[in-house]
Amino acid sequence: MRRFTLPAVGVLGVAALALTGCQSTAGEPAAADPNAPITIATIPVGEDPTAENPVDVFAELLEEATGRDVEITDVPDYLSVVEAIRADHVDIGIMSGFPSALAVNTGEVDALVAFQGDDAPVSTCVVLDDSPIREVEDLAGKTVAFADQASSSGYFMPVYMLHEAGLERDADYEAIFAGGHEGSFAALAQGQVDAACTAVMLTQLGKPMFPFEDGEWRAVGESPAMPIAGAVLGRQSLDAETRTVIQDGIAEVFSPENAERLGAYGSFAAAPQTVDPKAEEFAGFAEIAAVAGVELKDLK
Structure with missing residues (x-):
């Protein structure tokens, strides 16, 4: 092997x-x-x-x-x-x-x-355990971190989940792109955002893919499969x-x-x-x- x-082969937007x-x-x-x-x-x-x-x-x-x-x-x-x-x-x-x-x-x-x-939800939004956010609707007026605009679990699916809850990007909540799942988690840990949307799978894998210990975080909402x-x-x-x-x-x-x-x-x-x-x-x-x-x- x-x-x-x-290096980046150009600025490749959609x-x-x-x-x-x-x-x-x-x-x-x-x-x-x-x-x-x-x-x-x-x-x-x-x-x-x-x-x-x-x-x-x-x-x-x-x-x-x-x-x-x-x-x-x-x-x-x-x-x-x-x-x-x-x-x-x-x-x-x-x-x-x-x-x-x-x-x-x-x-x-x-x-x-x-x-x-499969029929399992793809994405969720993670908040710190002491956050007042309990439901997806509570993200109204909040700042939400996404991985990047090409990410299925870190953008497309959670954005759709928020849409289904009546929340539209830039109108009902502020979206930031952290450059990857790790960046989203770091932004949440540092208090820069109220929630980080990511793959359910990563929360299940635990460290090092998911940096929070049990009792430090909660999942809010589930996206479709x-x-x-x-x-x-x-x-x-x-x-x-x-x-x-x-x-x-x-x-x-x-x-x-x-x-x-x-x-x-x-x-x-x-x-x-x-x-x-x-x-x-x-x-x-x-x-x-x-x-x-x-x-x-x-x-x-």
């Missing part, structure tokens, strides 16, 4: 993806090279130096499953993952539901595998053999026996998988994305 770091959505220059897939490494773009996952990094575990398991070397390119955010795939810099990336939906709807990346969601929890996205120029090798490798890697080692990726290990999901399967995100101020149709 080899690892690289790619509008930027929309503008590039019809400018593909990819030709026909090249012939298969059975010795070629599989290249992956990832955002940082797991910061505990005493624990296995989920990205490294994933790469190790994928090497074992496919018999190919794996090269990891670290990028700063989900949108950089999309651009790296779209521009043929890497073969694949793993993303949560909403970034996957936005990426698929550019028409320039393929969903190789989708991890189906997501039809697709995440996806493995691939460049459209992948040759058929490599595409199949990756899909078979993903099925082997994301199996229940690997869930614990995969850490933050562990929830995907228990999820049913769909190979070559159709773009229509991501359409259920449209209403929630519109509430968050993003229209999927604008990205075609």
Whole structure:
């Protein structure tokens, strides 16, 4: 396994993806090279130096499953993952539901595998235990921290949860973007915000992914479930053999026996998988994305 770091590939807002959505220059897939490494773009996952990094575990398991070397390119955010795939810099990336939906709807990346969601709520908003906030409606007039605008569990789903409670961003509460879940937790701990909205899964994982001890925090509200929890996205120029090798490798890697080692990726290990999901399967995100101020149709 080899690892690289790619700086931000440009300021990639949703509008930027929309503008590039019809400018593909990819030709026909090249012939298969059975010795070629599989290249992956990832955002940082797991910061505990005493624990296995989920990205490294994933790469190790994928090497074992496919018999190919794996090269990891670290990028700063989900949108950089999309651009790296779209521009043929890497073969694949793993993303949560909403970034996957936005990426698929550019028409320039393929969903190789989708991890189906379950009926469990995706997100909640966390407050300190001594907070007077008890219900979602109590967030009216408060300051709420979100991870970033491309995060399923840290933005799209909790924003929709607040919307369902009658609270609209910037009108009924102040929203700040902390640059990630860890930033949201830090802002809450330092008293800079009244609540931090995040993934239910992170609150269940505990330290180091979730920094608060029992008795220091409370969960307020639950978002709906997501039809697709995440996806493995691939460049459209992948040759058929490599595409199949990756899909078979993903099925082997994301199996229940690997869930614990995969850490933050562990929830995907228990999820049913769909190979070559159709773009229509991501359409259920449209209403929630519109509430968050993003229209999927604008990205075609």
